[in-house]
Each structure stands twice: as structure tokens, then as C-alpha cells.
Amino acid sequence: MSRLEVLKTYKIYIGGQFPRTESGRYYSPLDKKGKPIGNICLSSRKDVRNAVVAARKAFGGWSERSAFNRGQILYRIAEMLEGRREQFISELQMQGSTKVAAEKEVLRAIDRIVYYAGWCDKYQQILSSVNPVASSHFNFSVVEPTGVVGIVTPQECALIGLVSLVMPVICGGNTCVVVASENSPLCAITFAEVLNSSDLPAGVVNILTGTNLELNNVLATHMDVNAMVYGGKDQEALKSIQESSVLNVKRVISQVKDWMESNAQDLYLISDTQEVKTTWHPIENIGGASSSY
Amino acid sequence: MKDKKIRNGNFNLESITHVAVDKVGVEERVARFQTRSIKNEAKLQGLKMVLSMIDLTTLEGKDTPGKVRQMCYKAQHLHEVHAGLPSVAAVCVYPTMVRTAKNALLNSGINVASVSTAFPSGQAPLEIKIRDTKFAVDEGADEIDMVISRGKFLSGEHAYVFDEIATIKDLCGNARLKVILETGELATLDNVRRASDIAIYAGADFIKTSTGKIQPAATMQVTYTMLMAIKDYFDATGKMIGMKPAGGISTSKLALHNLVMVKEVLGNKWLSNEWFRFGASSLANDVLMQIMKSETGVYQSSDYFSID
Structure with missing residues (x-):
């Protein structure tokens, strides 16, 4: 007996909820054969606004969590993704990957999350420093998360690209608003379902689907977004984000890598969205054998 | 009940204990x-x-003169970056902070409202409530926000509640009296309507939803029910009563919905701060951010606005 096909509606992810887009608009990306692969929200500027509000609200709690706990939660994301491998593989295939490539991409994504889970309580030691100064001060620098980060994911490698850009950002205690791949948005939203079932507090990651043209600059001009990470290759789009970001002097980081490479991951992706705070602490003695540090 | 002080016109206490509010109808109207x-x-x-x-508003145990002065400064200088913004209508503080607020607001045209009658619980003997109110008035409060005795109201002693409000009204002198019903504790819309009528007929210049200490506070259903009480009273007597939703209105969107409701229920006459107020602490910044968004076209950050 033939069954009525159920075409999933992929809703956006804001503040730990899956609302429909505020605008009520949808689009249906097609697979290679021209068949629609799902109903996808065409998010509007108001969805961006709501997502930034959610990210800002989550920032205090997430950045103040113990580093070790953040690591546990990131590891939990990897565990949950592992449990839903098949779904991701089939969605990547719907989006045009071969089975072999899809399997490889999912495994790589899981490994990458584990990699950044490990860094959560270690990057601070590596990036912080005690600095030699000539005056009688104990001078040290520590890193702190930048704040709310806007992330525009690459069009290709929809899963691994998203994971590779989001993980270092939240590993470092930031919260983020993510613009998913326009043509291949399925696994971005399924990934949101993974995040939602893995102890990650609401609002730490918010994922919107829609067009880069409409969403990028709303994020880049938003006064409450502190940095932009652009993962695409479109130089015009990057330029436009950079120009919009001048308004509140956001950091703009352009990341173009082959994310499928096993070494497309490192500490410096974490440090991209960290701010260095340097403290001058007066001391009586400096440099001598009796120096208190 | 014989010494009941009828201030706002002829009124039979019994007649209002049978008012029934159509809850489903209210929900539908409010949704529109x-x-x-x-x-x-x-x-x-x-x-x-x-x-x-x-x-x-600042009504916290941790309020200090410094905090009150800071808030008064904010009341006068909401966002200097943008010229031509109005100032707020009033600041609302505890009686002990009235003098501080008064001094900080000299010649600003901004009123000082003081809560009274053992705010927020209202669980004190009448004589203490009287002294509380007298103190606030003597300190210079322009407006008094009293709470009703919800315990008495819920146990059916409507006349006690009526007389208490009338007594406090006598002490207010030129200060305008706002009566807080604390609708979150009244359980039903019927009770809200009943308490509104009692307050209005006992002499309230304003009726106010909540203290802000109890959830739910100023829901639109509750505010609508109170607006209807004001409307019915106006239709019967031609006298205007003010309305102040307080608590939980922290976004511009919700505030605008409230204005729409006031306009459609009571009309344009009520669209001024003489007859309508919002009791809020964080609403001002959200409104300012929306105004700046309209002016600049980009979404704003609280980093660039004063602290609540």
C-alpha cells in the first residue's frame, strides 16, 4: 500500500524553541532531480532580532559556567549526534552528497565536536599570559568571550561547515546566531534538534534559515552583536558585512577552509572570538629572587 | 456599612457583587x-x-537614596543622544524615599508617586496604613499608590475595603490616589471587576493592576476588565478615572497593544499621562531602543543606554 509522503517542515531554532518564522514565509530547496526536499523557513529581520535577544540573554549564564562543564556539554552534543548518524547521512544525501561522502562528513563532525569539547577548559591557559613589564607591577592577560557572535555558514559542506564554525565560538563561552546554508539547510535544523536534546542552555546557539542576502546585514548592523564570522567565499558579501560592522566596530572574521580536512581545526579559531583583558597589579618587588610570583 | 463614605456618586455595594465578566469574550476582544x-x-x-x-519605578528592599537619585536623573535625561524625547510622567518609590526623589526632581515637572498602606501586602492595621499615607503626603508625594486589603476582599468584606480606600482618599489632599488591586491575587475577572468598582466608587483617581511583586501582573485581560469598569463608570457619571497597568509590561510591543486597547475602549481622551500610566522599570529602555531603531534603521544594544 502506498503511503502519504510526509514532507518535514524545518522550523528555526531560537532560544531553545522551534518557532516558525515570524514572517510566515517558506521556501522549498530542490534536490538534484528537481524534487523539493523540505519546507524551510525564510527568516526575516525580526527573527534575527529575536535570535539576538535570546543569544544575549543566554550569554551571562553560558560564559560564567565552569569551563569543565562547558566541555561536558559539548561532549554531550557529540554523543547525541552520534546517535542520530543515520538521519544526518540521509539528509546529506538528499542535499546531493554521495553516501560515502555523507558518512565521512558526519563522522568528521562528531570528531570535531569532541575536539573542541576537549579545549573548553584548556584554551584559557594557552591563550593567557603573564607579561614582563619594567615597572613594579604584576601584569597578566586573560581571555574573555567576545559576546554574541553572528555566524554565516558556508553554502557547501552544510553540516561540517556549521559545526566547525559554531563549536570554537561556544567553546569559548560566546553565544551565537547562525545563518544556515541557503541551499542545504536540512541538517542545520536537524543539528538544532541535537543541540536541543544535549544540555546546551537555551539561546546559546540560535539557527536561522533563509537567504544570506536578507539576513547577513541585519546581523552585521545589529548593535548587540559583537562579532561576525563569515564562512562563505563570496568576497562581495564579506565586504558588505565588513562595512556594516563598522557601526559598532564588530570584529569580522573570515574563515575559508576545507572543513573536511582533519586538521581544519585549531586553537586559533577559538581565540578569534576572545578578547584579551590585561591587568596591572601593583606589587612591591619585581624581578628579585623574593618576588612573590 | 452605615458609615460608608460615598464619594464618587450614588452607589449600592450590593449591586456590584453580582457583576459577571464574560471571560471568553474578554479573551477574544483582547486577542483582536x-x-x-x-x-x-x-x-x-x-x-x-x-x-x-x-x-x-523602584520598589525594592535594597533601594538606597543613591539608587533613587540615579533613577530620578534617568527620568529627566532618558537618552540625551536623541533630542526631543519626552520625560517620564512620574517616579514611583517607597515613602521613605519620597523626600530624596522630590529633591532630585525639583522643577522638572516630573511627579513623585509613593506607594503606601503597607505596600505590597497591605497586611497592617488601618492606623498604620493611615500613618504610612500621612507620612508620604507630608514628605511631598504628588501621587499615592495604595494597595487594597486582598485578604479582606477575598473573605467577602467588601465594605471594609471600600471604607479603607475612602479613608485613605481623605488623607491624600491634593495628591492623586491610585488604588492597586493586585489582580494576581484576586483569582477571577469577576473579582477584578468587583474590586475595580469598589475602588472607583470609594474615591480612586486611578485604578492600578498590580504591585509588580506577584505574577501574573498586568495581563491584557485584567487591564481590559478594569478599563470596562472605568468606561461603565464614565457612562454613568461622566467622570473620568485613570488606569495604570503595572508589572510585566517590559516590551514596546506590549505597551503599544495597551495603548490600542485604551484608545478603542475609552477613546482619545484617555491617551495622556493624566489618565493613563505604565508602572514599569525596564520598559523605558526598550522603548528608547525601539525609537532609536526607527531613527537609525538598525537594531540597538542595551550597552548604549543607561542602566535601569
């Missing part, structure tokens, strides 16, 4: 207020009106 499309220019005008209607 939230679907009005407000165009940009009207929205900007509405937002400025909201600012001018705010009673900037």
Missing part, C-alpha cells in the same frame, strides 16, 4: 487588540507617548 497593524509613523508617535506615560 493585538492584531492591529501600526505603521511606522504612528508607531513612533505611540512610542513617544508610552515614554511620557511611564511611572519609572
Whole structure:
């Protein structure tokens, strides 16, 4: 007996909820054969606004969590993704990957999350420093998360690209608003379902689907977004984000890598969205054998 | 009941104990207020009106003169970056802070409202409530926000509640009296309507939803029910009573919905801070951010606005 096909509606992810887009608009990306692969929200500027509000609200709690706990939660994301491998593989295939490539991409994504889970309580030691100064001060620098980060994911490698850009950002205690791949948005939203079932507090990651043209600059001009990470290759789009970001002097980081490479991951992706705070602490003695540090 | 002080016209206490509010009807009407499309220019005008209607409030155990002075400064200088913004209507503080607020607001045209009658619980003997109110008035409060005795009201002693309000009204002198019903504790819309009628007929200049200490506070259903009480009273006597939703209105959107409701229920006459107020602490910044969004076209950050 033939069954009525159920075409999933992929809703956006804001503040730990899956609302429909505020605008009520949808689009249906097609697979290679021209068949629609799902109903996808065409998010509007108001969805961006709501997502930034959610990210800002989550920032205090997430950045103040113990580093070790953040690591546990990131590891939990990897565990949950592992449990839903098949779904991701089939969605990547719907989006045009071969089975072999899809399997490889999912495994790589899981490994990458584990990699950044490990860094959560270690990057601070590596990036912080005690600095030699000539005056009688104990001078040290520590890193702190930048704040709310806007992330525009690459069009290709929809899963691994998203994971590779989001993980270092939240590993470092930031919260983020993510613009998913326009043509291949399925696994971005399924990934949101993974995040939602893995102890990650609401609002730490918010994922919107829609067009880069409409969403990028709303994020880049938003006064409450502190940095932009652009993962695409479109130089015009990057330029436009950079120009919009001048308004509140956001950091703009352009990341173009082959994310499928096993070494497309490192500490410096974490440090991209960290701010260095340097403290001058007066001391009586400096440099001598009796120096208190 | 024989020494009941009828201030606002002929009134039979029994007659209002049978008022029934159609809850489903209220829900439906309120839902419609939230679907009005407000165009940009009207929205900007509405937002400025909201600012001018705010009673900037701090009612916490940790209030200090410094905190009150800071809030008074904010009341006068909401966002200096943008010229031409109205100031708020009043600041709302505890009686002990009235003098501080008064001094900080000299010649600003901003009123000082003081809560009284053992705010927020209202669980004190009448004589203490009287002294509380006298103190606030003597310190210079322009407006008194009293709470009703919800315990008495819920146990059916409507006359006690009526007389208490009338007694406090006598002490207010020139100060306008706002009566807080604390609707979150009244359980039903029927009770809200009943308490509104009692307050209005006992001499309230304003009726106010909540203390802000109890959830739910100023829901639109409750505010609508109170507006209807004001409307019915106006239709019967021709006298205007003010309305102040307080607590839980922290976004511009919700504030604009409230303005739509006031306009459609009571009409344009009530659209001024003489007859309508918002009791809020964080609403002002959200409205300011929306105004700046309209002006600049980009979404704003609280980093660039003063602390609540």
C-alpha cells in the first residue's frame, strides 16, 4: 500500500524553541532531480532580532559556567549526534552528497565536536599570559568571550561547515546566531534538534534559515552583536558585512577552509572570538629572587 | 456599612457583587487588540507617548537614596543622544524615599508617586496604613499608590475595603490616589471587576493592576476588565478615572497593544499621562531602543543606554 509522503517542515531554532518564522514565509530547496526536499523557513529581520535577544540573554549564564562543564556539554552534543548518524547521512544525501561522502562528513563532525569539547577548559591557559613589564607591577592577560557572535555558514559542506564554525565560538563561552546554508539547510535544523536534546542552555546557539542576502546585514548592523564570522567565499558579501560592522566596530572574521580536512581545526579559531583583558597589579618587588610570583 | 463614605456618586455595594465578566469574550476582544497593524509613523508617535506615560519605578528592599537619585536623573535625561524625547510622567518609590526623589526632581515637572498602606501586602492595621499615607503626603508625594486589603476582599468584606480606600482618599489632599488591586491575587475577572468598582466608587483617581511583586501582573485581560469598569463608570457619571497597568509590561510591543486597547475602549481622551500610566522599570529602555531603531534603521544594544 502506498503511503502519504510526509514532507518535514524545518522550523528555526531560537532560544531553545522551534518557532516558525515570524514572517510566515517558506521556501522549498530542490534536490538534484528537481524534487523539493523540505519546507524551510525564510527568516526575516525580526527573527534575527529575536535570535539576538535570546543569544544575549543566554550569554551571562553560558560564559560564567565552569569551563569543565562547558566541555561536558559539548561532549554531550557529540554523543547525541552520534546517535542520530543515520538521519544526518540521509539528509546529506538528499542535499546531493554521495553516501560515502555523507558518512565521512558526519563522522568528521562528531570528531570535531569532541575536539573542541576537549579545549573548553584548556584554551584559557594557552591563550593567557603573564607579561614582563619594567615597572613594579604584576601584569597578566586573560581571555574573555567576545559576546554574541553572528555566524554565516558556508553554502557547501552544510553540516561540517556549521559545526566547525559554531563549536570554537561556544567553546569559548560566546553565544551565537547562525545563518544556515541557503541551499542545504536540512541538517542545520536537524543539528538544532541535537543541540536541543544535549544540555546546551537555551539561546546559546540560535539557527536561522533563509537567504544570506536578507539576513547577513541585519546581523552585521545589529548593535548587540559583537562579532561576525563569515564562512562563505563570496568576497562581495564579506565586504558588505565588513562595512556594516563598522557601526559598532564588530570584529569580522573570515574563515575559508576545507572543513573536511582533519586538521581544519585549531586553537586559533577559538581565540578569534576572545578578547584579551590585561591587568596591572601593583606589587612591591619585581624581578628579585623574593618576588612573590 | 452605615458609615460608608460615598464619594464618587450614588452607589449600592450590593449591586456590584453580582457583576459577571464574560471571560471568553474578554479573551477574544483582547486577542483582536493585538492584531492591529501600526505603521511606522504612528508607531513612533505611540512610542513617544508610552515614554511620557511611564511611572519609572523602584520598589525594592535594597533601594538606597543613591539608587533613587540615579533613577530620578534617568527620568529627566532618558537618552540625551536623541533630542526631543519626552520625560517620564512620574517616579514611583517607597515613602521613605519620597523626600530624596522630590529633591532630585525639583522643577522638572516630573511627579513623585509613593506607594503606601503597607505596600505590597497591605497586611497592617488601618492606623498604620493611615500613618504610612500621612507620612508620604507630608514628605511631598504628588501621587499615592495604595494597595487594597486582598485578604479582606477575598473573605467577602467588601465594605471594609471600600471604607479603607475612602479613608485613605481623605488623607491624600491634593495628591492623586491610585488604588492597586493586585489582580494576581484576586483569582477571577469577576473579582477584578468587583474590586475595580469598589475602588472607583470609594474615591480612586486611578485604578492600578498590580504591585509588580506577584505574577501574573498586568495581563491584557485584567487591564481590559478594569478599563470596562472605568468606561461603565464614565457612562454613568461622566467622570473620568485613570488606569495604570503595572508589572510585566517590559516590551514596546506590549505597551503599544495597551495603548490600542485604551484608545478603542475609552477613546482619545484617555491617551495622556493624566489618565493613563505604565508602572514599569525596564520598559523605558526598550522603548528608547525601539525609537532609536526607527531613527537609525538598525537594531540597538542595551550597552548604549543607561542602566535601569
